[in-house]
Amino acid sequence: MPIVSRPDDFNVEDLYVDLRPAFASPLYLKCEGFNFAGSVKLKAATEIVDAAERDGLLAPDSVIVESSSGNLGVALSMIAASRGYRFLCVTDTRCNLATRQLMEALGARVHTVTEPDPEGGFLGARLAYVRQLCASDSRYVWMNQYTNPSNWKAHYRRTGPAVAQRFPELDVLFVGAGTTGTLMGCARYFRETRPEVTVVAVDSVGSVSFGGPAGPRMIPGLGAGVRPQMLDESYVDDVVLVPEVDTVRACHRLASQGYLFGGSTGTVVSGAVRWLAEHRPGGATTAVAIAPDLGERYLDSVYQPSWVREIYGPGALEESPLPERVAAARAAG
Structure with missing residues (x-):
C-alpha cells in the first residue's frame, strides 16, 4: 500500500475492465478515475x-x-x-x-x-x-489546457506506454476527444513506437472538433464548440461520432453490470463498441478504450431518469441492440 505526501502522487494506472460480458465486444476499458481527482x-x-x-x-x-x-x-x-x-x-x-x-x-x-x-x-x-x-x-x-503541450505530453509519457506494456498485441485504441490532450499524447506515442495500432478518436455529435456541424451538447467532457488547437488529424486513423442518447445508454448498460462510469466514458464505450461491430466483426481483436471518469458526478443527470427523459425523450432509456443482435438481424434480412 503506497504512502503519499501529496494527492497527485497516487494514481491507479493498471486497472482494466473486460467489457465482453456487458457488450459482447472484445474491448478492455482502461480505468483512469481511481485517483483523488477522480479522472484522467x-x-x-x-x-x-x-x-x-x-x-x-x-x-x-x-x-x-x-x-x-x-x-x-x-x-x-x-x-x-x-x-x-x-x-x-x-x-x-x-x-x-x-x-x-x-x-x-x-x-x-x-x-x-x-x-x-x-x-x-x-x-x-x-x-x-x-x-x-x-x-x-x-x-x-x-494554464491553457487547449494549447499547453504539457497536456498531451502527460499521456505520451504515461498513458500510452502503460497501455502498450499491458497489451503488447494491441490492435485498436479508442480515445475520447475533448481538448485532445489524451488523444494526441497516445496517438503520437503509438505512431512512433507501434504504428500498426489503429487509433480511433471518439467524439460527441454536435462537436466541431473534426469538422462536423455544431449542435447542442448537454453532457460535459468530450466534444468542443471550438476546434482544439492541438489536434493533428494526421495521427488519427478514424473518428466515431456518438449521439448523447447513446452515451446515456452505454452508461446505464455499464451500471447494470455494477460499474458506475461518467458521461465521457459512456461516449467512448458506445463509439468503440459500434466501431468494432462494423470494422472488426470477427471478435479476434485486441482493443482498449480509455475511460476518463467515474459516474458519481453524473447522478443528477446521466443517471437521473427524469433528466434523461426531459432532455432526450421518453424512449431514451430503452435498450439499444447489442452488436451481435444487429449482426444477426442484418444476416437474416
Whole structure:
C-alpha cells in the first residue's frame, strides 16, 4: 500500500475492465478515475502545473485560472490546494452541481458562464472571459489546457506506454476527444513506437472538433464548440461520432453490470463498441478504450431518469441492440 505526501502522487494506472460480458465486444476499458481527482485529467493537471513551476510562471500570490467543463477543474483544485495556490475555474451551465461543489470544497472559486458565444458556444464564451480576466490582473496565470503541450505530453509519457506494456498485441485504441490532450499524447506515442495500432478518436455529435456541424451538447467532457488547437488529424486513423442518447445508454448498460462510469466514458464505450461491430466483426481483436471518469458526478443527470427523459425523450432509456443482435438481424434480412 503506497504512502503519499501529496494527492497527485497516487494514481491507479493498471486497472482494466473486460467489457465482453456487458457488450459482447472484445474491448478492455482502461480505468483512469481511481485517483483523488477522480479522472484522467489528474495527469494533465499535474504535468501542466509542474511545468509552470519549473518555468517560474507561478508566484506565491498567483491565482491559477482555467476554463474547464469539470474534471480538469477538480484536478487543478486539488493540486492548487495541496501546493498553496489559489484557483479560479471558469465553467458553464453544463458543469454538474456535484463537480462545482467539489471544486468549492477544495477551496477553488467557480465562475459559471451562462450565455454561449454566438460562434464558439460555451467554450468560446469561457475562453473570452479567461482572456479578459488575465488582461485585467497579472496575478492570474492561465494554464491553457487547449494549447499547453504539457497536456498531451502527460499521456505520451504515461498513458500510452502503460497501455502498450499491458497489451503488447494491441490492435485498436479508442480515445475520447475533448481538448485532445489524451488523444494526441497516445496517438503520437503509438505512431512512433507501434504504428500498426489503429487509433480511433471518439467524439460527441454536435462537436466541431473534426469538422462536423455544431449542435447542442448537454453532457460535459468530450466534444468542443471550438476546434482544439492541438489536434493533428494526421495521427488519427478514424473518428466515431456518438449521439448523447447513446452515451446515456452505454452508461446505464455499464451500471447494470455494477460499474458506475461518467458521461465521457459512456461516449467512448458506445463509439468503440459500434466501431468494432462494423470494422472488426470477427471478435479476434485486441482493443482498449480509455475511460476518463467515474459516474458519481453524473447522478443528477446521466443517471437521473427524469433528466434523461426531459432532455432526450421518453424512449431514451430503452435498450439499444447489442452488436451481435444487429449482426444477426442484418444476416437474416
